[in-house]
Amino acid sequence: MTTSALILIGIDLAAALVLSLGLYYRRHHRRDLVVAFLGVNVGVMSVAAVLGTAKVALGLGLGLFGVLSIIRLRSSEISQREVAYYFAALAIGLVTGLPQTDPWPVAALVALILAVLWGADHPALLSRSRHQVVRLDRAVADEHELRADLEERLGGTVASTTVQELDLVNDTTLVDVRYRVPRGAARPAATRGTAAAAPAMQGAAR
16 A cells, blocks of 8 residues: 555545544534444545546546435435535545545545535524424414414514425414524524424524
8 A cells, every 4th residue: 555545544534533523523413423424434435445446436436426326314314414414424535545646635625625514514604594394283374374473483584484284174284484583593402393382493504
């Protein structure tokens, strides 16, 4: 194994730890996905390092992305934010695993991926935007009435609503709502649930 390959392995492991522990776990505290990010990163890096010759490097890269893009994690729900971290872990493992004579351009690309994830997932970015799934304790068919009711309950300006279930028998409404809160409002916890009189939080700030 060449010196460049060893440097790239070191860069990959350091970047994977920064991505999964320094960025993701520090902000979202989901241990099972830390294992997934590290596993997919090291796995892809190892496969790319073994198979990534000059003749098959391009085909290998496209093949890995094609195969892994159809993987669907069914054990638990993951958000679009977590998909981004998953894809970043995959990309870092791939670019560091392929043979390179000069590791420093690869290091720059890895640093770029980490910087983009750090900035795009920063709590201050679009901090007033909220997304919740709310179950109201009455059936509301009128869109304007629904919007007014949600704004009163949520204390913000509703941007869009999507009614997922209108139950006229049990007199409930399940609605996906995106809204903006006033400046200085507290950031909700990252949970999801439903309640009868009060809305349930899916605190994924967009």
